[in-house]
Amino acid sequence: MQILIINGPNLNFLGRREPHIYGSDTLESIQQRLLDEWTPAGVNLDFFQSNHEGALVDRIQEAWGKADGIVINPGAYTHTSVALRDVFASVEIPTIEVHISNIHKRESFRHTSYCAPVVLGQIVGLGINGYSLAVRALIEYLQNQKQERG
Numbered sequence: 001m002q003i004l005i006i007n008g009p010n011l012n013f014l015g016r017r018e019p020h021i022y023g024s025d026t027l028e029s030i031q032q033r034l035l036d037e038w039t040p041a042g043v044n045l046d047f048f049q050s051n052h053e054g055a056l057v058d059r060i061q062e063a064w065g066k067a068d069g070i071v072i073n074p075g076a077y078t079h080t081s082v083a084l085r086d087v088f089a090s091v092e093i094p095t096i097e098v099h100i101s102n103i104h105k106r107e108s109f110r111h112t113s114y115c116a117p118v119v120l121g122q123i124v125g126l127g128i129n130g131y132s133l134a135v136r137a138l139i140e141y142l143q144n145q146k147q148e149r150g
Contacts, residue, residue, distance in 0.1 A: 001042065001142065003135055004067040005034065007049040008056060008075030014100075021101050023127060030128050038135055045135075053081055060087045069138035070095040071131060078103065078113045085114040094141055095119040096134040100127055 007027060010017055015026035025033075031047050038045055046067070048059045056077065063070060070093050077084055078097070088095055097115050102125025116122050120141060123130040 001139060002044045002046065002066065002068050003038075003138060004046045004048065004059075004063050004070045005031070005131065005135075006056060006059060006070060006072040006074075007047075008073060008077050009051040011073055011075050012049050012051070023100065025128050030131060033128070034131055034135065037132055043135065043139065053077055053083055057083050057087045060084075060091060060093075063093060064091045067093055068142055069093060071098055071134040071138065072096075072115070072119075073098045073100070073131075074113075074115055078115060081114055085118055088115055089118040094138060094145075096137055097122040098130040098134050099124040100130060101125060 012027055014022055014030070015024055027049060031045075034045055048056075050056050050059070056074070060070065072095060074081065074084055074097065078099070095115075097113060097119050099122075103113070104124065113122065121134075121137065123134050123137075126133065
């Protein structure tokens with residue numbers, strides 16, 4: 001199983017950026033934790049981070065026909081990017097949106113996700129555990145889809 005983990009703008013600053021909101025884990029430590037947990041289970045994880053909207057769109061398009069699922073923390077693009085929304089609708093790769101903080105408890109502009117209506121689900125406010133929960137949910141979803149197809 002091939003799962004792409006995408007992180008958007010400013011997530012490369014995890015561990016330094018507002019640790020009272022996002023914690024002290026770095027993006028690298030989160031990635032290593034996911035590898036340690038999922039590689040023994042036979043899950044191949046591919047990681048990508050960019051601060052640029054077009055690069056995120058390009059990487060999602062490149063995943064078409066290659067990735068079985070996507071976990072994305074779109075960062076600030078959650079609330080602004082019609083381009084991300086449209087690419088998820090186009091590639092039809094099962095995707096789960098993740099946010100370390102609970103975006104619904106924060107500033108009102110963060111309450112709306114342009115991606116949420118076109119992705120499989122959303123995990124918010126569970127810290128970095130949200131990434132692993134998203135991988136688990138994708139695996140279960142994909143296994144169920146495979147069983148339903150026979």
